[in-house]
Amino acid sequence: MKLPRQVFLFLVSFFALINGWAQDKPNIIFILSDDAGYADFGFQGSKDFQTPELDKLAKNGVRFTQAYVSAAVCGPSRAGLLTGKYQQKFGFEENNVPGLMSKNGITGDDMGLPLDQKTMADYLKEQGYKTAVFGKWHQGNADRFHPTKRGFDEFYGFRGGARSYMPYGNENKLRRDEDRLERGFENYKEHDGYLTDELAEEANSFMDRNQKNPFFIYLAFNAVHTPMEAIEEDLKKVNGLSGKRKTLAAMAIAMDRACGKVLDHIKELGLEKNTLIVFTNDNGGPSDSNESLNDPLSGTKANHLEGGIRVPFLMSWPGILKSNTVYENPVSTLDLLPTFVTAAGGDVSNVEGLDGVDLLPYLKEKKAGIPHTTLYWKKENRGAVRHNDWKLVRFPDRPAELYNIKEDISEVNDLASAHPEKVRELYKMLFDWELTLERPLWELERRFEGKAATRMDTYRKHK
Structure with a gap:
């Protein structure tokens, strides 16, 4: 049947509009490394670690000097960035x-990201995006927590928190069921080479x-988390x-190479100018287990000194963000969800409990002020x-400590005794925030609190 000319022209215009709408939406690639040291790029x-591909990304975009995660360990940190909320609000505390x-x-x-929480992938699917996660999930092993039930169209990776970089087989035995590779819900044959390279492919x-189509890729490397394999x-x-430090540097080379493969492919497909790219790390480096360096920061993964919660952070969007620039105000990985969704044309103003903010107006100097005057950890x-520039750290085994982060990035000069009024002010702020949180849905055995204190003290800077 031949369509009337007016109907035909309307349909042509409609589909052209829809296609243009889809193409105008930026592709979004979010690359997350695992347990990397703050100084190891x-x-x-760094003079020891070779990361030329990520160095190029830094020159082509914005490097953040005060970027924070919402938790000092992997799983809770990911729960926060995926939801844009402090994960303690829904009981996913730092375990x-x-x-x-x-x-x-x-x-x-039964532990996992609560099903009543929407992820950034859920929101981006609503904006017409194809979504995928490659690599480490670590948001629950049960099928109901599976990435393909949390907004992702595709999943290739493993459900757990770490696994071998080498293929499992006769000599390299699978330790846990959550370490096995999956494509979607199906068990998948082991890869042939090094897993970091495989994830990029x-x-x-x-x-x-x-x-x-507009797409969203969450490339969640397990590199450079243990096991130490290069x-x-x-x-x-x-x-x-030598030793672990040498292996870690080789693992970083592989991860950087994998990032380069992805960044080069964006250019090969002609998508560079319409792709928003973020690279960051999930928490501070665990210096005791992989010999990562967090200099000049004190502390490591699993504690609330800067070395546990401040991370490398890069953002690039050609034509939108200035290249080779530095942003020095505090930001959080909680900001990723609102930044991505707003860039995609969505509206997050009605998202209940959202703690992150859209960073783009600040980076484009269209909004005055700073994204966060106050950030919390628990x-x-x-x-x-x-x-602002003051930071209070509360401990179970000693008095609270107070630092001026702007003047003392290494947290070596405790000012608590000199400014007791500031200690009281911040202590009350922290307590008032805690009153808004849910009780933890699970807790680590208490003996591990002692280990966390020992690790923190071992890797503190001193005057």
């Missing part, structure tokens, strides 16, 4: 899932298949280092609050 000043938990509360595979394949080719590129008795 070229763009962060990984699953783990050596107390007998109180949820245990085992998967991301590129997804781009090939979805380049005509390929011989990368180890040969490391000079002047794990059971331990907690911290940063308000």
Whole structure:
């Protein structure tokens, strides 16, 4: 049947409008490294670690000097960035899932990102995006927590918090069910090479298949988390280092190479000018387990000194953000969700409990002020609050400490005794915030609190 001319022209215009609407939406690629040291990147000043691809990303975009995570360990940090909310609001306090938990509360595979929480992928799907996650999930092992039930169209990776970089087989035995590779819900054959490279290839394949639609890729490397495994080719590129530090540097080379593969493929597909890219890390480096460096910061993963919660952070969007610039005000990975969704044309103004903010108006100098004057952290008795340049750290085994972060980035000069009124002010702010939170849905066995204190003290800077 031949359509009337007016109807035909209307349909042509309509589909052209829809296609243009889809193409105008930026592709979004979010790359997350795992347990990397604050100082272990070229763009962060490292002379030992080779990260030329990420260094180029830093020159092509914005480097943030005061970027924070919402938790000092992997799982809760990811729960916060995926939802744009302090994860303690829905009971996902600073303990990984699953783990050596107390007998109180949820245990085992029942632990996971609560189903009443929407993720950034949920919101981006509503804006017409194809969504995928490649790599580490760590938001619950049960099927109901699976990425494909949390807004992601595709998943290639593993549900747990860490696994071997080498293929499992006769000599390399699978330790836990959550370590196995999956494509969607299906068990998948083990990869042939090094997993970090494999994840980049998967991301590129997804781009090939979805380049005509706006897409969102969450590339969640398990690099450089333990186990300490590197390929011989990368180890040969490391000079002047030995032991775990050498292996870590080789693992960083592989991750940087994988990032380069993804960044190059964006250019090959002609998508560079319409792609928003973010790179960051999930928490501070665990110096005791992988010999990462967090200089000049004190502390490590799992504590609330700067070395546990301040992370490298890069953002690039050609034509929208100025290249080779530095942003020095505090930001949070909680800001990723509102930044991504707003860039995609969505409206987050009605998202209940949202703690992150859209960073783009600040970066484009269209909005005055700073994104966050106050940021909070909490794990059971331990907690911290940063308000402007002042930071209070609360401990279970000693008096609270007070630092001026602007003047003392390494947190070596405790000013609590000199400014008792500021201690009281920030202590009350932290307590008032805690009154708005849910009780933790699960808790780590208490003995691990002692280990956290020992790790913190071991890796403190001193005058």
